[in-house]
Amino acid sequence: MQYFSLVGNYVIIMLMKTVYVGMSGGVDSSVSALILKEQGYKVTGVYMKNWSRDLPGMKCPWAEDLADAKRVAVRLGIDFEVWDFEKAYREKVVEYMLEEFRKGNTPNPDIMCNQEIKFKLFYEKAMAAGADYIATGHYARVKPFSGTPRLLRAVDENKDQTYFLYRISDEALAHTIFPIGGMLKPEVKKLAEKKGLHNAYKKESMGVCFVGEVGMKDFLKEYIDVQPGEIREIESDHVLGYHEGAVFYTIGQRHGLYLDGEKGVMNDGLPYYVVKKDIDNNIVYVSKNLNHAAIWTNNLKLKDLFFRSWPRPASPSTKVACSSSSRKNEPARSSLVSSGSLPRVAGANSRAAALRIATSQKKSSSNIGVRLRHRAPLIPATFDGDTLRFESEIKRPASGQSAVFYDGEVCLGGGIIV
């Protein structure tokens, strides 16, 4: 390489840290790359090709997204590569998602994508390629604390994406930069404009990009064999209409129900809500009773818990990823203040976190909370090992979605709603 010929350059090169930044072609990752470049990192942009299949009535925009990402990289004068994760994405994210839907759950593929692709495969490949750090355009922050990285909510509360990031590994997080986590979205846009990047991309990248404009339902229809079935009123067990497949419906949903108006069921103008799904018999149960027990709850059982490392001042931090397999059959309903010995590290840590939630909450309940949806407000709660308890009733989130715990601005981890 030529830069070794000059001593001055040589020194600079040696001091420059290398960052591989995931670039989607959207404004957030574009500005992230820009910031890193201006901070003096040696930056390589990477487009992760996760999905390219066209769907009926929709052309997958991957090539255009890739072109947008590359155009920005070229304008910034940084290297650019395309990494093909399509096979892994299909196996780890799409198959998981389809399997969950088949079971009647409503999974969150973005969380899985971050856990398995962006902060695993991308991270590993970048490190192998000589990266010191990886970076993404997520709205989140990472702060080291006693040698362990802490995942913090973004400064822009509206855009905070830690809900999607709670399951990424400590190791990856320790090597991650979120360049725009401290910025507000308008600031990001402004910076893009100022640097002339605003013309380099067309649109914001979307979450589940591959279902994009088709919508999840049409996507699922391509992959899940569904049959029409009955919609029944739960109180009377009368058949009120028909649905396109029970897997498409979530508890609490009130749109997209094909009800038979002639029976007078719609006459009072009150909407029906989905309150129960019988996946085995392909029956969707609805009710007009907005107070139906199935819609409201004051507790949520969680599985596949994942607690972020939470270094206690006294002891060195331990890795605390709770894998689903290690916890599946564990009777974890130990009481909150139980001091009985716990056999597993994972259990100990999850309970440590649980304790922390509870104790912190005593101090200041507004400081602690659970997020049940991206951008949803934080709800105060206690956690006793596998069940979240709320002070007042909440609308029940769909099973398969995540509950993510926060202590102030720190993301503690979370679990999948059963």
Added chain:
Amino acid sequence: MIYLDHAAATPVDRRVLEAMEPYFAEKFYNPSAAYLPAKEVSADYEAAKATIAHAIGAKASDLVITAGATEANNLAFTCLKPREYPSFSERSLAPVVTGIGRSVFATSANMLLERGHSSRLLYLVTEHDSVRRVAEQYGGEAIGVLPNGLIDLEELKRKITDETELISVSLANNELGTIQPLAEVARIIREVKLERMKRGLKRQLLLHSDASQALNLLDINVARLGVDLMTLNAAKVYGPKGVGALYVSHEAKLSPLTYGGGQENGLRSGTENVPGVIGFAEAVRMAKEHLNGNRKKYAAWRKILLSELQGYELINKQHALDSFVVLCYNDVDAERLVFLLEEKGVYVATGAACAASKGVKSHVLKAIGLTNEQIAGSLRLTVGETNTEEQIYEAAKIINGVIEGEYDRCSG
């Protein structure tokens, strides 16, 4: 702005625009209507078609106006009827009995839907996707090209069987500008036909040619070229987009593409795109008028580019349209060049994988034997009426600068 992508699109010429203008709001009548103003529009439409047809040595009634070249190509492949050659029974609409003793007219609207007879349909491997994809749909078989981009005539001869009914070879390639020896192809076809007749085999054998890129750059005469079907495109010759035509000789019999009011000889029903065809005709008239002057001008510009540009390898050395310069640079990612040039207001195309070609490497460059590295470093410059000689010099300077910058960046 220096636009060097005239093979992708051309601006509508001011005169074309002016010619079209009255037919939007003023002479808007349906050509099929009975009253006089509508009849006038109908006459103008027919005259415009005649202008287009005459430019290729054909009659107005030989043309089927389509919404662009893609549709014309699809019409040719999808709607060609199975037919024996020469067929006199066609005129009397009597069923033709095939060798296996059944009526083809009774069983099949379009022959090509019957798959499994790959040699029924032959197409040049470097054809545009609007030929390739539709040919693949019907099980067509590709004919290779030589490293210079010209059709491999020996392979063509080998691949023509008694089943072969249609051969598609573009007049000029859209990525390289390579001008195919259509008359040679037609000669081979004529020989095969004669030989078939001697043996009493009466199957048709037709030549289709996509001439989208060549209409304003070559002197085209369907009889001299020996084609039976030819695709034309207004958008490449300073006419409006979404307007094209398929020339259909009396040898080729097509089934309708759309059903309705029976426009375009019943093959493509739908109210005529009058302004579009008026504009197409004006564009064709201009192309004819300036054909020789433009060719000379473009040839001179090609020379300038080849002498001013540095460090490239020329891909389309011979047999190319004067307006096409296809280059490749070693160890350079041409798509980066496209974006760098775009920043400097120079618009070019590349055959490299990614956005320029929907993530797929150019099948044309692959077919002429370029390596992946060469394809990744390939640029296509196509000059045209938006350019001036100064621009050509300026573009060469900018491209040289950008290339140098990329080499510098790569070497730290």
